[in-house]
Amino acid sequence: MRALWSSRTGRDYLSDALTQLDGWTQDGHQLRRTLLLDDSQHAELTERIKVAADALHLRPDVRRADGQTQIRLGSPDGDKITEGDVALAARIEDAYRTVVDLR
Numbered sequence: 445m446r447a448l449w450s451s452r453t454g455r456d457y458l459s460d461a462l463t464q465l466d467g468w469t470q471d472g473h474q475l476r477r478t479l480l481l482d483d484s485q486h487a488e489l490t491e492r493i494k495v496a497a498d499a500l501h502l503r504p505d506v507r508r509a510d511g512q513t514q515i516r517l518g519s520p521d522g523d524k525i526t527e528g529d530v531a532l533a534a535r536i537e538d539a540y541r542t543v544v545d546l547r
Contacts (some may be wrong), residue, residue: 461530464484468533475525475533481513485543487515492539493532500528504536 462468468477477493481489489508493515497504503517517529 445509458525458530465530465533465537468537470525471527472518472520473523474516474520475529476517477515477533477536479513479515479540480511481544482511483508486513489536489539489543491537492543496532496539500532500535502528504532504533 458470462470465475467479468475470476479489486508490513493504493506502517505514506511507514517532518525
């Protein structure tokens with residue numbers, strides 16, 4: 445069973461989902477996260493993101509700049525953030541915790 449993404453009662457499920465995803469922010473029509481990782485952690489996380497994104501048929505933007513890994517999910521072209529984007533963010537968060545051994 446899938447949860448409703450929106451409802452007639454005005455409940456904002458995207459905001460509810462984002463409260464469960466520490467460090468993720470909504471920027472227009474994208475979800476963003478910046479992580480402090482070393483090069484080997486970045487490489488491992490990037491591979492895990494690729495596997496999860498392929499399974500969901502999504503194409504996240506993952507970049508490395510100044511010792512930080514920057515991740516953007518969603519469309520910069522004005523499409524709405526989808527359930528898949530939120531699901532991928534949750535998978536990325538889980539992979540990040542594994543890579544940096546936060547469990």
